[in-house]
Amino acid sequence: MAQFDPRRQPMRLAPHMMTAVAALSVALFASRAYQPAQAEEVPTLSASQIAALEVQAFASANAPAGMTAPEAVPVQIRRGETFEQAVRRTGVAPEEASAIAATVANAFDLKDLRAGLRFETAIAKPRNGMGDARLIGLTMRTGPATQLTVSRSFDGALRLRSLEEKVSRETVVVKGDVERSLSASARELGATASIVSAASRLFATKFDMQRDVRASDEFTMVFDRDITEAGRTVNVGDLLYAELRGVTFYRFKPAGAKEAQFFDANGKNLRSSMMRTPLQSFRRVSSGFGVRTHPISGYRKMHQGTDFAAASGTPVVAPADGVVVEARRWGGYGNWLRIRHNNGLESGYGHLSRYATGLRAGQRVSQGQVVAYVGSTGASTGPHLHYELWRNGQRINPAGVRTQEGTELAGADLAAFRAEKSRIDRIIAAGGHKRPVVQQASAEGLRPAQG
Structure with missing residues (x-):
């Protein structure tokens, strides 16, 4: 087959060599004749410059005779589809799709591909509209910081290149x-959704996030991330520090503990306190604890909980660690959830639209974990959350609950915490910290970046 020779070994080029090859391909497409090149020093380019150069090369390359100029065609692998079948959907001939798949397979096991993976192709089509299209180039990301590129040389052969970006870890x-909202302000400054969510759960143990947080309140969030040389975040670590209105939270893992916890500046554990509300976002408190006129029956009666007006589908979180007692339909409460906590406390949630996936009686939940979603089931006049608290079997006013916070660190744990606190404080004073290059973008303790 002219396009692909299985005996030909794939080439792995350094970034500056990739630039030279791309430039040479463009020239040869235009002239169809090889001109001896003078050896010269090629400057080192960044990954983003290399990618831009490849795009420019594909765009400016003359198409094969009788074909249109290449155009970008994005492809996404469908469920149950092979890589070759996905390439075939661009309009290329079956034998060409097979050659392309065989070329990519020289550097990547195509069995590892999953539905949903996307890659970019540059496709030239017959000018007369008759016959098969022709692939000019293909780029596929194979990892957080790696990608493969297939291009066609002047003689029609397929060439495979592999690019691996350097990845560094920075704090x-x-x-x-705060401007419009804490979440929006933090996202605009570079915090990811996962970091904002983690910080909001901490702040919710000290503040009513709807009424206590105002514009101009100062906040700080500190976290690790892995970033490529092109400036793209590929992984995000855990929240290390959060501060809002002078209240601070330091992440620290005591010796022998199963997981890290958050402490204040004096080493006092903040993990066991009860969150002020089970919602991080709601419109208003539509009905408080006490006697009221029932909106449906019209009678005055005791309202033994707090109603939060919120959009349907708003996540409901557990205000403290606990065990699910029941998750079922219960009369006028509609979809009902009850969780048992420490200190004789239980929390209840009514009118839910649905429960978190897999939630069931007997399941342990953690503070801040999403357990359900706001709805309007049962006797309800609109989307809202009915929230109740019991102490030793008696309903109490949620607004009046004060729970004991965790114990303070001591001895070796306190000394280690103070050292970690000093490290984080120095990083904050310096405005961040960049560490040496790491070998694996998917290093332990990090997760793929989120929006």
């Missing part, structure tokens, strides 16, 4: 004032 300090 990021996001610091600013």
Whole structure:
């Protein structure tokens, strides 16, 4: 087959050589004749410059005779589809799709591909509209910082290149004032959704996030991330520090503990306190604890909980660690959930639209974990959350609950915490910290970046 020779070994080029090959391909497409090149020093380019150069080369290359100029065609692998079948959907001939798949397979096991993976192709089509299209180039990301590129040389042969970006780990300090909302302000400054969510859960143990947080309140978030030389975040670590209105949270793992916890500046554990509300976002408190006129029956009666007006589908979180007692339909409460906590406390949630996936009686839940979603089931006039608290079997006013916080660190744990606190404080003072290059973008303790 002219396009692909299985005896030909794939080439792995350094970034500056990739640039030279791309430039040479463009020239040869245009002239169809090889001109001896003078050896010269090629400057080292960044990964983003290399990618831009490849795109420019594909765009400016003359198409094969009788074909249109190449155009970008994005492809996403469908469920049950092979890589070769996905390539075939671009309009290329079956034998060409097979050759392309065989070329890529020289550097990547195509069995590892999953439905949903996307890659970019550059496709030239017959000018007369008759016959098969022709692949000019293909780029596929094979890892957080690696990608493969297939291009066609002047003689029609397929060439495979592999690019691996250097990845460094840095500690990021996001610091600013609340404007429209804490979440929006932090995201605009570079915090990811996972970091904002983790910080909000901590702040919710000290503040009513709807009524206590105001514009111009200062906040700080510190976290690790892995970033490529092109500036793209590929992994995000855990929240290390969070501060809002002078209240601070330091992440620290005591000796022998199963997981890290958060402590204040004096080493006092903040993990066991009860969150002020089970919602991080709601419109208003539509009905408080006490006697009221029932909106449906019209009678005055005791309202033994707090109603939060919120959009349907708003996540409901567990205000403290606990065990699910029941998750079922219960009369006028509609979809009902009850969780048992420490200190004789239980929490209840009514009118839910649905429960978190897999939630069931007997399941342990953690503080801040999403357990259900706001709805309007049962006797309800609109989307809202009915929230109740019991102490030793008696309903109590949720607004009046005060729970004991965790114990303070001592001895060796306190000394280690103070050292970690000092390290984080120095990073905040310096505005961040960049560490040496790491070998694996998917290093332990990090997760793929989120929006």
